[in-house]
């Protein structure tokens with residue numbers, strides 16, 4: 001399988017999976033996608049069903065991911081998946097269990113990993129793949145990132161103990177929840193360097209940009225990233241769409257729908273790819289919070305990115321986005337993979353006028369019929385009411401992100417088509433909203449007992465790029 005860029009300028013030398021594993025954007029500023037989506041046949045689907053039942057999630061992952069990888073031997077890929085998706089790492093041996101909620105709605109539990117959020121599913125595989133690729137090429141990697149919570153901790157737990165990898169993770173000092181801080185700062189390992197910057201999240205991100213933007217420094221210190229546009233993260237996420245579908249169906253042509261609480265369009269983009277593979281997905285329901293830039297697009301055909309002032313801080317903070325970094329991938333497919341049009345929309349119109357408008361195009365008119373997409377959104381009051389209703393009716397406690405999904409899912413459920421909502425985090429991470437909804441603290445899984453009391457490993461840093469460079473030098477050069 002070779003890969004191309006959504007902006008298509010370097011069509012001559014198409015890289016393979018291993019070549020783009022550690023890369024971010026393509027050289028032309030586009031995002032990588034496989035040059036075509038494999039279509040699976042009935043025999044493959046039947047084989048997948050047996051594989052999941054008999055050999056488990058990791059074995060299925062190796063099969064599905066293997067469709068997109070031809071430069072890692074199948075046996076090696078299987079081993080990497082076994083390490084990433086084991087019951088040592090995930091608290092449920094099914095890795096992604098599925099349960100019925102009632103009224104045709106199901107929950108796909110994506111949050112059984114070390115940080116109780118769905119990002120673990122992609123990051124754990126990424127940790128394995130990075131270590132493997134670095135060993136093959138005899139290189140090291142220093143991951144430099146900024147986080148306001150979930151992504152940073154998922155990255156740290158995935159890279160912990162991986163040979164040749166260090167993580168420098170910037171956090172805004174005093175601005176994460178005590179639980180989030182404890183998750184990251186309790187890690188005691190010289191290769192995981194937590195940094196508390198005197199500033200807000202945007203300051204952290206600017207520092208990363210400034211330091212990684214120094215090309216000579218970046219090369220000398222082998223700096224890399226684990227951002228949400230990474231192709232390997234997406235492909236890892238395709239697996240749980242296949243697994244969830246298999247778990248709620250008995251026949252290989254039985255349809256399901258998915259509702260996905262969405263921020264950067266990573267999770268639901270994997271659902272789109274699963275559908276293109278041939279998984280019988282009727283609807284892909286995109287759910288946003290008050291930051292509804294994507295809901296607006298799917299309702300109107302206008303994609304209008306927001307500024308910082310228009311981006312709301314909500315009770316589902318991992319969906320508080322101003323623009324969706326993976327969205328260009330879907331638009332590329334929507335426009336029949338016309339890279340010139342994508343270049344015009346994302347390379348010219350968005351930077352210059354802040355929006356583009358596809359409302360009059362035949363592609364937008366056919367978006368639901370061809371791709372299954374529909375959308376909705378929730379407010380804080382909706383999410384609180386949904387958490388309370390789900391608790392009182394079903395005795396199931398869901399977090400505010402998942403509540404966004406359940407609220408929107410209920411608007412689109414069709415008779416006889418199971419509607420699967422992806423549970424993107426556990427309620428324990430958002431105790432404040434849970435207490436607001438039902439007046440009770442969420443139960444804390446045993447693996448998180450007492451983490452706030454553990455010793456903290458974090459370095460305070462002024463908001464200054466030179467200070468960050470000095471810290472990186474001292475840790476890398478020893």
Ligand SMILES: *Cc1c(COP(=O)(O)O)cnc(C)c1O
Nearest residue numbers: 262263264265266267318424425
């Ligand atoms: C990251 C995240 C999301 C949004 O996922 P995208 O892939 O960015 O659309 C939703 N919920 C939770 C809990 C998250 O951590």
